[in-house]
Amino acid sequence: MSTAKATLKDVAERAGVSSATISRALNDPDKVAADTRAKINAAILELGYTPNFGARVLASNRTGTVGAVIPTLSNAIFASGVQAFQEVLDENGITLLIATTDFDPEKELYQVRQLLAHGAAGLLLVGADRPWTTLDFIEKHGVPHVLGWCAHADSDQTCVGFDNAAAAYDATQRVLMQGHRRIAMISGECASNDRAQARLDGVRRAISDHGRGAALLSVTEAKYLLQMGAEAFVTAYSTRPHPTAIICGNDVLAAGAMIQAREMGLDIPGDISIVGFDDIGLARAVHPGLTTVRVPQSEMGRQAAEQLLAKISGETPPPNPELQTEFIMRGTLAPPKQDIGLR
Amino acid sequence: MSTAKATLKDVAERAGVSSATISRALNDPDKVAADTRAKINAAILELGYTPNFGARVLASNRTGTVGAVIPTLSNAIFASGVQAFQEVLDENGITLLIATTDFDPEKELYQVRQLLAHGAAGLLLVGADRPWTTLDFIEKHGVPHVLGWCAHADSDQTCVGFDNAAAAYDATQRVLMQGHRRIAMISGECASNDRAQARLDGVRRAISDHGRGAALLSVTEAKYLLQMGAEAFVTAYSTRPHPTAIICGNDVLAAGAMIQAREMGLDIPGDISIVGFDDIGLARAVHPGLTTVRVPQSEMGRQAAEQLLAKISGETPPPNPELQTEFIMRGTLAPPKQDIGLR
DNA sequence: AGAGCCAATGTAAGCGCTTACATTGATCTC
DNA sequence: GAGATCAATGTAAGCGCTTACATTGGCTCT
Numbered sequence: 076m077s078t079a080k081a082t083l084k085d086v087a088e089r090a091g092v093s094s095a096t097i098s099r100a101l102n103d104p105d106k107v108a109a110d111t112r113a114k115i116n117a118a119i120l121e122l123g124y125t126p127n128f129g130a131r132v133l134a135s136n137r138t139g140t141v142g143a144v145i146p147t148l149s150n151a152i153f154a155s156g157v158q159a160f161q162e163v164l165d166e167n168g169i170t171l172l173i174a175t176t177d178f179d180p181e182k183e184l185y186q187v188r189q190l191l192a193h194g195a196a197g198l199l200l201v202g203a204d205r206p207w208t209t210l211d212f213i214e215k216h217g218v219p220h221v222l223g224w225c226a227h228a229d230s231d232q233t234c235v236g237f238d239n240a241a242a243a244y245d246a247t248q249r250v251l252m253q254g255h256r257r258i259a260m261i262s263g264e265c266a267s268n269d270r271a272q273a274r275l276d277g278v279r280r281a282i283s284d285h286g287r288g289a290a291l292l293s294v295t296e297a298k299y300l301l302q303m304g305a306e307a308f309v310t311a312y313s314t315r316p317h318p319t320a321i322i323c324g325n326d327v328l329a330a331g332a333m334i335q336a337r338e339m340g341l342d343i344p345g346d347i348s349i350v351g352f353d354d355i356g357l358a359r360a361v362h363p364g365l366t367t368v369r370v371p372q373s374e375m376g377r378q379a380a381e382q383l384l385a386k387i388s389g390e391t392p393p394p395n396p397e398l399q400t401e402f403i404m405r406g407t408l409a410p411p412k413q414d415i416g417l418r
Numbered sequence: 419m420s421t422a423k424a425t426l427k428d429v430a431e432r433a434g435v436s437s438a439t440i441s442r443a444l445n446d447p448d449k450v451a452a453d454t455r456a457k458i459n460a461a462i463l464e465l466g467y468t469p470n471f472g473a474r475v476l477a478s479n480r481t482g483t484v485g486a487v488i489p490t491l492s493n494a495i496f497a498s499g500v501q502a503f504q505e506v507l508d509e510n511g512i513t514l515l516i517a518t519t520d521f522d523p524e525k526e527l528y529q530v531r532q533l534l535a536h537g538a539a540g541l542l543l544v545g546a547d548r549p550w551t552t553l554d555f556i557e558k559h560g561v562p563h564v565l566g567w568c569a570h571a572d573s574d575q576t577c578v579g580f581d582n583a584a585a586a587y588d589a590t591q592r593v594l595m596q597g598h599r600r601i602a603m604i605s606g607e608c609a610s611n612d613r614a615q616a617r618l619d620g621v622r623r624a625i626s627d628h629g630r631g632a633a634l635l636s637v638t639e640a641k642y643l644l645q646m647g648a649e650a651f652v653t654a655y656s657t658r659p660h661p662t663a664i665i666c667g668n669d670v671l672a673a674g675a676m677i678q679a680r681e682m683g684l685d686i687p688g689d690i691s692i693v694g695f696d697d698i699g700l701a702r703a704v705h706p707g708l709t710t711v712r713v714p715q716s717e718m719g720r721q722a723a724e725q726l727l728a729k730i731s732g733e734t735p736p737p738n739p740e741l742q743t744e745f746i747m748r749g750t751l752a753p754p755k756q757d758i759g760l761r
Numbered sequence: 762a763g764a765g766c767c768a769a770t771g772t773a774a775g776c777g778c779t780t781a782c783a784t785t786g787a788t789c790t791c
Numbered sequence: 792g793a794g795a796t797c798a799a800t801g802t803a804a805g806c807g808c809t810t811a812c813a814t815t816g817g818c819t820c821t
Binding site: 123125126127128129130131132133134136138139140147148149151154155157158161162165170171172173174175186189190191192193194215216301327330331333334337356357359360361362 | 466468469470471472473474475476477479481482483490491492494497498500501504505508513514515516517518529532533534535536537558559644670673674676677680699700702703704705
């Protein structure tokens with residue numbers, strides 16, 4: 076075995092054919108006669124040949140990669156979406172480049188640059204809220220992209236996600252239907268986060284649409300961490316009169332709130348109802364089970380991949396799929412004590 | 419603006435220098451005079467030039483990517499490790515290629531091939547249990563790798579992780595010290611999973627080393643899903659006499675077990691103690707808090723990246739770091755009722 | 762049997778960059 | 792002030808593939 080890496084030419088000599096034929100055998104096997112192919116395969120095996128990635132990319136102008144730029148893998152909602160995204164790419168022989176932003180729009184632009192510089196043939200981004208420069212840059216590159224975790228009926232962008240505002244509106248209605256009137260929200264940080272913003276908007280709108288004394292007593296923004304949810308609960312609960320229900324921007328915040336509520340000797344849902352968002356594994360694990368909104372994470376990742384692949388191969392992608400969320404009633408939501416029977 | 423993408427040559431003409439100088443300005447700026455650099459930058463901006471990835475790779479033989487092949491992103495323990503891994507790579511200007519195996523060793527080999535074919539300069543793999551062919555293949559490629567989530571004092575491999583067996587041994591000792599003698603284990607599936615195997619071994623050994631009537635009543639293997647943990651609990655609890663403590667292969671299984679225990683009207687930890695492993699967010703969110711073993715997920719990802727980068731740049735990497743686990747006492751472990759005071 | 766066709770293969774021109782080596786002035790040294 | 796030194800830049804040879812186009816020879820068709 077030689078030290079130098081085998082090249083196409085080496086394989087060609089060994090197999091007694093031209094390098095073009097080798098290339099064809101590799102990229103488009105049925106253009107090559109079966110027996111030639113056999114010889115070639117033998118030669119490849121003997122030489123331990125692996126195509127040179129750079130040369131292949133340079134000559135063909137295809138990298139076989141797409142990129143995903145997401146806030147963080149540490150949040151299950153992104154991790155499992157990306158997981159599904161990757162699975163579909165994999166089925167199509169595409170490899171995934173990944174970069175994270177920690178919710179920073181500038182870092183997102185930076186990462187987009189990175190991935191495009193690495194030859195990503197398409198891009199998955201999270202949400203629709205970003206400086207116009209970012210999308211501009213992507214478009215100048217002529218690389219298609221899809222936006223995940225959001226839905227925008229108005230926009231001409233390809234969005235694969237669900238209507239966060241509508242889902243939050245719906246969830247809030249359920250809370251109101253239980254009889255709650257004094258509601259607080261623990262929201263994710265809304266700056267540069269249209270999903271958090273939309274959820275907050277949905278809650279706001281549902282409450283004001285409802286009227287009849289329903290009020291959003293407070294909105295506390297917090298980072299998506301258990302500890303932050305706990306701290307935010309203190310603030311959210313501190314109004315007089317207390318809220319009877321707290322709607323949280325996601326399940327992690329909700330779980331944090333639950334911990335703190337229990338800490339403060341409050342019964343859930345007796346003294347305070349809590350509603351989450353996302354339905355990650357956590358929601359079923361806590362006790363009582365967390366009432367929340369299920370979002371189709373995997374389905375979203377899958378469809379995002381399909382849309383992106385379609386765009387890459389130049390097909391007009393199917394119209395934005397509308398993914399449905401589902402309100403999941405568990406134990407943390409119940410009618411408020413003091414209002415029972417008052418209707 | 420022309421339709422065709424600008425190349426180095428275009429920029430060179432525009433800036434009135436040779437293409438070599440542009441290349442240098444890009445890759446090794448202080449080899450170029452400041453004013454020349456300024457002209458070049460202007461030209462680049464005007465033309466919207468981006469280097470061609472393939473050409474760069476072909477000419478320089480460097481892709482600036484590293485690959486990670488992991489079981490799944492859906493499990494927080496991998497997701498947050500990879501997150502940290504990616505952050506360090508990012509600081510070093512390296513981009514991450516990601517592929518998942520769903521715990522299938524054959525798929526792992528396939529993904530390793532994929533990533534190497536995409537020019538990964540280094541590889542992160544999970545655990546040490548795999549067919550020799552896989553590592554053989556990697557070595558033939560001359561690409562360095564590190565194994566994460568495991569520790570192997572004996573091996574010549576670079577492992578970045580913790581001693582799962584020792585951590586399990588220690589946790590089991592704590593359980594024994596609380597007075598438990600009838601212990602059951604809900605283990606992850608051990609086939610092709612040395613981490614699960616090691617944890618099981620640690621539990622086994624601790625119990626047999628202890629003697630004095632301590633017994634491992636049963637071992638139930640289950641996939642790492644909440645639901646599977648719940649189902650496994652039924653089996654694990656069904657022995658007569660019942661176990662007084664159940665040690666779980668990870669926190670997800672433990673949380674599933676907790677759900678089922680509550681379902682069956684059992685008090686935790688009054689009727690049954692439960693211990694988890696990993697200390698993911700879930701462990702603090704459940705009630706009572708899950709007693710578990712904290713593993714330094716992020717630290718591991720970080721160090722794995724550092725080791726890998728060191729190997730890639732040809733340095734002799736620092737010796738395998740020994741990462742410490744920590745037993746986290748929370749509410750799900752307490753002395754067994756019937757043994758209180760009996761010593 | 763000759764024209765026409767087609768599948769299989771060969772020929773060779775790049776793809777756009779990096780980098781070893783060559784060149785050029787300017788600055789320094791004694 | 793001549794030679795040495797050095798920073799800055801230019802020249803040009805690839806890197807290892809893909810692919811448009813050319814060639815070949817065996818078939819079919821009439």
